[in-house]
Amino acid sequence: MLTIGKLGEAAGVKVPTIRYYEQIGLLPPPDRSAGNQRLYGQRARDRLAFIRHARELGFPLEAIRDLLSLSDRPDQSCAAADSIARAQLAATRARIARLRALEAELERMIGQCAHGTISDCRVIEVLGDHAQCRHDHDPAVAEPAA
Amino acid sequence: MLTIGKLGEAAGVKVPTIRYYEQIGLLPPPDRSAGNQRLYGQRARDRLAFIRHARELGFPLEAIRDLLSLSDRPDQSCAAADSIARAQLAATRARIARLRALEAELERMIGQCAHGTISDCRVIEVLGDHAQCRHDHDPAVAEPAA
DNA sequence: TCTTGAACCTATAGTTGCTAGAGACATTAG
DNA sequence: CTAATGTCTCTAGCAACTATAGGTTCAAGA
Incomplete structure (x- = not known):
């Protein structure tokens, strides 16, 4: 399990940005530690890397939201x-x-x-x-x- | 003389954006009609068209300010x-x-x-x-x- | 001339995609 | 155990607009 800091490091995204993505619903709310700190797994890391990469390519967050929802339904057309x-x-x-x-x-x-x-x-x-x-x-x- | 609406139409810039540019000093305050409405001439139109194109190219407003200063002060030091x-x-x-x-x-x-x-x-x-x-x-x- | 409706006025608040701070709690290294 | 670092929430700020509210002016038709 990764803390938010480790996740940010792994994905190349700053900590407040991760919390921001959670706030706007791009990342699901993660589990918390006993002391209320966010704990992330591999899926969150992949999802965040995807978002970061798409942002670098200039995709607006709304487009990324669409892309993510597409990948959540893998049977649909490309x-x-x-x-x-x-x-x-x-x-x-x-x-x-x-x-x-x-x-x-x-x-x-x-x-x-x-x-x-x-x-x-x-x-x-x-x-x-x-x-x-x-x-x-x-x-x-x-x-x-x- | 152009009203702000006509100017916006001519340059492809929305009316509130023109007022915003004036507010931040990118456009000089224009003359006003007797009833306090803004009236623009050809120079303002050219300047605004320039700003619009430069914005489309992704220049931040501060860079545009610099570029405008090139033509604003043609006699400044080389x-x-x-x-x-x-x-x-x-x-x-x-x-x-x-x-x-x-x-x-x-x-x-x-x-x-x-x-x-x-x-x-x-x-x-x-x-x-x-x-x-x-x-x-x-x-x-x-x-x-x- | 009067009237109506569009365009204008100012001022404020909201948008996107973050980033930075304040002040308090959690975790970890020594 | 303590000190340092990391995390928590919340709020405010940034650029560059965009939208709204509530009022005024103007141009064109009856």
Whole structure:
């Protein structure tokens, strides 16, 4: 049996975060010691590792909740898990494309700066001009918290 | 002149968000109508569009503040602008690198999905086992909200 | 001109995903 | 046995919004 500290160490998650996950129902309430301290087993460790890993990949907690509920019912189709992952992939690619545009502009600015001219900073134009957008601003596709 | 609603529509930003940006000093207080309603011009529109795009790229508001200062003070010393731009470029490249690693792993996860049942779903399995990761994803560099 | 309804105003509280503190109890090493 | 460390609950704070309440202004139609 693991104390909360050992569990956090094993899964790479901070202690208050574990208690937070319990509070919001992502982790089931564990058994307690005689002195009321949480005691975890292997299943909790696996579940927490899963959550951590998914968080690192940018899945929001609600998506993780869905994924966990999927794995609790192993006879169902994989399609739901697949679509959650695909949505995450699409969001990731969209971000990369935008960041490349910004990278190019910052490089250009720094190059000009080397020549002593910063009076024509076009960062705002590059990032601010709606017309230069490659992607539609579909609010439904807007990035959620990660 | 644009009312706050029209401005929000034009820039793709919700009205309360605009007021919030003003409150924290990202947008200057605009002129007001006789009846105390905010009135914005073209510059405010460009600035807001810039903020929105930068937020979509995952820049924290503090970084956006720095980027805006590049265009707010075009005659400031080249050294200051250069260091801000370089810092943002480094941050941008780090984000790109990380997102590409995530992209690769998500692709791999999805590619392995045999469209069977959850019990042999690779997505769930990969998420549960960090050892299957080809890429290290440093939790300290976890993606912030975007 | 009057009226109605949408858009605006301020201020406050709630959201997500944590993180940090306070003050008290439990466990463990020496 | 004692001191140090770990844990407990609870509350408050962070970023970056978002929503609500209760009131005011504006633009357009009758």
